[in-house]
Amino acid sequence: MGRLLSSFLLVGLSGSALADPGDVGQNIQASSLKPGQVQDDGGHQVNVPVAPARIADAWYAHHVLLMTLGAGSRIVATVNHPESQPWMFKVLPALNQATAIEGTAFNAETLLAEHVDLVFTALGDRQAIAYRQLGLPVMQMGYTDLAGLKRSMLNTAEALGGAEPRTRALAYNGFLDQQLAAVNRVVAVIPPEQRPKVLHIASVNPLKVDGADTLIDDWIKIAGGRNAATGLKGNMQIVSSEQLVAWQPDVVILAANAGRLDHAAQPQLLNQLEAVRNGRVLRNPAGVFPWDRYGTEVALQVAWAAQQLHPALFADVDMAAQTMDFYRRFFGYPLTPEDARRILHGEPPATAPSP
Helix, strand or coil: CHHHHHHHHHHHHHCCCCCCHHHHHHHHHHHCCCCCEEECCCCCEEECCCCCCCEEECCCCHHHHHHHCCCHHHEEEECCCCCCCHHHHHHCHHHHHCEECCCCCCCHHHHHHCCCCEEEEECCCCHHHHHHHCCCCEEEECCCCHHHHHHHHHHHHHHHCCHHHHHHHHHHHHHHHHHHHHHHHHHCCCCHHHCCEEEEEEECCCCEECCECCHHHHHHHHCCCEECCCCCECCCEECCHHHHHHHCCCEEEECCCCCCHHHCCCHHHHCCCHHHHCCCEEECCECCCECCCCCCCHHHHHHHHHHHHCCCCCCCCCHHHHHHHHHHHHHCCCCCHHHHHHHHCCCCCCCCCCC
16 A cells, blocks of 8 residues: 555656646636736735736745745745755755845835835735835735645746746646545545544744644644644644643654754653653654645645654655655755755755855
8 A cells, every 4th residue: 555655646746737626716716806916815806017026025934835836036035044944045046145034024125125026925914014005016825724725826826927837836736636635545544533643843942832723733634643732723832741741642743943852841741741652753854944834845744744653554655755856846956865864854954055
């Protein structure tokens, strides 16, 4: 079964992707827009220039969507930095030439000096009002599940204009669908009570975990697990060590930059976790963006998580090969086997990104 899945996943990387039924709804919705208008993830109709060439992106994760769509080089103002996202700057060296800010609020001088003609922000970003007052089109982006990611890819592609971004969006969405279908065929037969309880820790000190209504919750379930953080909603919620002991997860997944459990405020309590006693504490991969959070590499995360939660069922899946193929296809970047190994272990590049 594992060998069949591995072949299916890798074939999906080289095969052409077709639009899925969800895209039909997107097309119907788009047909109601006026010429020059596109829809952002919040459902707002936005007037955008044809093929905007100079983009300010105020949402950390959205950079990866632009890169996947072949438009990463259009970013002239960024909130990301080589220190926090070293793989992003290594894979897209042009990003080193963009104006970088601390935080997520661009000032007017920055946007005007860079001759920005389109701004992307996260949903709920109050700075969007200020950008609009400058006369700039603003696309507010965000999603809490993989279906939302697919919509966001298409919305972003429409804003970029031209055939290539949409072709790339459909290719990525098709690949994601193939990943999900391949994993689901294997885990669908696992009874709910036999699925491991998985706790995803975003930060060790302070202790923050991810609950329901998040992309993290979505991939945990798709990969054949149950979110151990029952009764909790949202990303990066602060909890106590006692709460973790009460949840007793079977598996703990630490974000790549979460820190170590023995550096927590109460490490002796966390030693009582079954996951700790059984050696089931895992470090999440991180590449151009952390795989577990809101970037397009979540397509790899689903396969990785399924293999980690059900190793016997996915024994033949070669995650290093998948990672190298994904980067070659969607980022146009030739990872080495050592690069893939470091990404899978949540480690930065062996050498610093070149400016």
